[in-house]
Amino acid sequence: MEIDVKRKQGNFSIDVAFEGNPSGVTALFGSSGAGKTSVVNMVAGLSKPDAGRVAIGGRVLFDAKHHINLPPEKRRIGYVFQDGRLLPHLSVKRNLTYGMNLTPLNQRYVKFEQVVELLGIGHLLDRRPARLSGGEKQRVAIGRALLTSPALLLMDEPLASLDADRKNEVLPFITRLSREFSIPILYVTHAVDEILQLAGRVVILENGRVLATGLTEDIMGRPELSVTWGNGTPVFPSSAYVGFPLDGRCHFVKGCYHEHAQAVDTEGNGQFHP
Amino acid sequence: MPGLTSMEWEALRLSLRISFWAVAVSMPFGILVAWILARLRFPGKSIFDGIVHLPLVLPPVVTGYVLLVLFGRKGPLGAFLQDHLGVTLAFNWKGAALAAAVMAFPLLVRAVRLSMESVDQELEAAARTLGAGPLRVFFTVTLPLVAPGIISGLILAFARSLGEFGATITFVSNIPGETRTLPLALYTLTQMPDGETGAMRLCLLSVGVAMIAMVLSEMAARRFSRQLKG
Numbered sequence: 001m002e003i004d005v006k007r008k009q010g011n012f013s014i015d016v017a018f019e020g021n022p023s024g025v026t027a028l029f030g031s032s033g034a035g036k037t038s039v040v041n042m043v044a045g046l047s048k049p050d051a052g053r054v055a056i057g058g059r060v061l062f063d064a065k066h067h068i069n070l071p072p073e074k075r076r077i078g079y080v081f082q083d084g085r086l087l088p089h090l091s092v093k094r095n096l097t098y099g100m101n102l103t104p105l106n107q108r109y110v111k112f113e114q115v116v117e118l119l120g121i122g123h124l125l126d127r128r129p130a131r132l133s134g135g136e137k138q139r140v141a142i143g144r145a146l147l148t149s150p151a152l153l154l155m156d157e158p159l160a161s162l163d164a165d166r167k168n169e170v171l172p173f174i175t176r177l178s179r180e181f182s183i184p185i186l187y188v189t190h191a192v193d194e195i196l197q198l199a200g201r202v203v204i205l206e207n208g209r210v211l212a213t214g215l216t217e218d219i220m221g222r223p224e225l226s227v228t229w230g231n232g233t234p235v236f237p238s239s240a241y242v243g244f245p246l247d248g249r250c251h252f253v254k255g256c257y258h259e260h261a262q263a264v265d266t267e268g269n270g271q272f273h274p
Numbered sequence: 275m276p277g278l279t280s281m282e283w284e285a286l287r288l289s290l291r292i293s294f295w296a297v298a299v300s301m302p303f304g305i306l307v308a309w310i311l312a313r314l315r316f317p318g319k320s321i322f323d324g325i326v327h328l329p330l331v332l333p334p335v336v337t338g339y340v341l342l343v344l345f346g347r348k349g350p351l352g353a354f355l356q357d358h359l360g361v362t363l364a365f366n367w368k369g370a371a372l373a374a375a376v377m378a379f380p381l382l383v384r385a386v387r388l389s390m391e392s393v394d395q396e397l398e399a400a401a402r403t404l405g406a407g408p409l410r411v412f413f414t415v416t417l418p419l420v421a422p423g424i425i426s427g428l429i430l431a432f433a434r435s436l437g438e439f440g441a442t443i444t445f446v447s448n449i450p451g452e453t454r455t456l457p458l459a460l461y462t463l464t465q466m467p468d469g470e471t472g473a474m475r476l477c478l479l480s481v482g483v484a485m486i487a488m489v490l491s492e493m494a495a496r497r498f499s500r501q502l503k504g
Binding site: 044045046071072073075077078079081083085087088089098099102103128130144145148 | 394399402403407
């Protein structure tokens with residue numbers, strides 16, 4: 001997975017490049033307004049980057065230099081939207097098979113029964129989306145994207161619209177999903193706990209730029225050490241745990257510099273020196 | 275009400291036939307124009323919008339006269355249709371259907387356009403990511419979601435066509451069995467001595483047809499909304 005996209009929208013510009021694992025979950029992490037959804041939409045082909053290149057598993061989906069820009073329906077990318085976006089006029093079953101039936105037989109590697117069983121949605125098949133709970137909707141949306149046998153699965157804050165209980169209902173399915181199918185997943189979130197449970201790699205975005213990228217255990221080294229940031233003087237260590245503000249909290253990233261850094265744990269022992 | 279006279283049957287059948295064809299032929303164009311107005315931006319769009327809505331604000335007689343000038347046997351479009359397709363519209367029921375279609379068109383477009391503007395375009399984007407091309411998305415997502423708007427537009431247009439008078443009588447005149455629809459027959463009776471009973475019967479007939487159309491549209495609308503709610 002190779003993603004390099006640049007785009008100007010109004011006075012906000014996005015310039016993001018990173019590589020993801022060929023399988024497993026890569027998390028795209030950042031506060032709201034960091035440009036996460038814009039990046040994912042460009043990967044899916046729903047908006048066009050001004051420049052850059054997107055390739056999944058060696059297949060080029062977008063390349064500004066060579067004027068390659070596949071339309072979304074040719075990209076073989078499954079997209080799970082934050083709000084589900086199930087087709088309201090179709091039953092759950094027909095939502096699930098909508099994309100599956102459009103996938104050529106020789107490209108299908110995900111089986112209907114397998115997905116229904118994995119996501120536990122067998123009893124919902126005849127219902128309309130309007131009669132599903134939030135958690136059920138999200139499971140159906142995941143199944144629908146999965147059944148297109150995608151080369152990459154995009155998940156844009158699939159749990160953000162759910163309360164804690166529903167979240168705990170869906171999260172295990174995503175964990176199983178990444179284990180049972182060897183599909184790379186690009187998972188957008190602003191919740192640290194989801195990253196710790198799911199992601200092998202993390203890409204941190206801020207203001208349309210990549211702030212840091214690396215293995216989850218390196219990047220999110222000390223998530224338990226979150227503190228509220230104050231107005232102290234920024235300090236710039238080269239290799240230390242640095243706190244930077246996201247969603248009004250401090251999260252800790254190892255070995256990266258950030259201009260908003262407020263406190264530094266130079267020994268990595270949880271002691272902060274402003 | 276006692277059985278209909280053959281003259282009443284004739285007017286009723288003619289009215290239904292003219293309205294049916296007026297609505298059936300204008301439906302695809304109405305949906306296309308509604309889509310253009312709802313989704314596209316282009317220079318001159320407000321002029322296009324104005325032309326589409328013109329029959330709604332013009333006196334029907336003016337519309338009928340314009341049709342006569344354009345589609346009469348000697349008119350530019352009328353001569354073209356006559357020479358190339360062998361179709362004559364002047365002074366026959368096809369011309370009456372054209373007049374009804376033109377008069378009803380803005381109502382059809384308005385209803386479909388409103389419905390189309392309320393369709394969540396994000397749903398269409400979602401269908402694209404599932405592998406459907408733009409045309410398939412239009413037929414499997416957009417159209418089903420605007421179906422209630424299309425149905426109410428069709429009923430409105432059908433009702434407007436049944437009631438068409440001014441443009442029809444100007445364009446295709448008042449020919450028994452050919453262009454004398456219910457309103458024209460009613461008008462004719464009011465111009466004749468002892469026509470009151472016949473006029474009242476046609477009046478009641480028109481009310482009956484309108485009621486049936488309303489009930490059918492209500493039933494269709496309810497069926498669709500039930501379908502969306504599961």
